Amino acid sequence: MEIDPNVGSVEGSSELGLKTLENSSSIGKGKVSEKGKRLQKRILSFSQIVDHKGYSIGKCIENVLLEWGIDKVFTITVDNATANTTAIGYMIRKLNSWQDDGAVLGGKYLHVRCYAHILNLIVSDGLKDLHDSIVAIHNAVKYVKSSPSSIDRLKKLLHMRRLGLRGW
Known part of the structure; x- marks a missing residue:
């Protein structure tokens, strides 16, 4: 499931469910902006995360991005748990290893803390x-x-x- 090659920018939003069911959580939606088109919201994936460790969360986000062919991300919105901070660090390293500025602006604004949380x-x-x-x-x-x-x-x-x- 590739996004249109005319994608101008991608804002990913990782939402970690607060409800845990048999030691797993879900990771959810993202927003895609295609050149010359309006911002579109898409559910990218609902994936099980085996544990709440930063590496596992980061790996899950990475797999979803790879599945969708997304190699450039501006923000990922998560709450401010330590594991999420670790996951964001992991994602900055991964995105920047995929291509120059894969984490837009070097990932300076990648971690957006969920205001509702x-x-x-x-x-x-x-x-x-x-x-x-x-x-x-x-x-x-x-x-x-x-x-x-x-x-x-x-x-x-x-x-x-x-x-x-x-x-x-």
């Missing part, structure tokens, strides 16, 4: 700091809603403080 890590870390407060608020709401007398006491307290009461 990074955002998830940031939000999860931030929520850890708020966890106790969130649990306390959840428990207070649960307590107030647990009986009509608790709701009546809350209504009286809010009325005394001249605070509005919505949704009760």
Whole structure:
């Protein structure tokens, strides 16, 4: 399955599945830009990776690129796990050994960290700091809603403080 020889540039995107099934993950889609044509998205492959070591991930990406006849890559998007950093280093060496500038610009921009994964890590870390407060608020709401007398006491307290009461 070769890509049209008029390919102007290729952006590869390696997506490592978060779900592991019998010690394997999948690697997925890529984008192809052909000269004079619009950017096209293609699923390049879903391949099993035997383990999560950098060499294995890099070898799997290499095999997919060889299968598709892709010898020039600008970016590969993965999360920031150490194994992926190792895989990217492996791919820079491989791509540059295939042809000059196989890793476009010497691979300087090859490793693009998945923004969704990074955002998830940031939000999860931030929520850890708020966890106790969130649990306390959840428990207070649960307590107030647990009986009509608790709701009546809350209504009286809010009325005394001249605070509005919505949704009760």
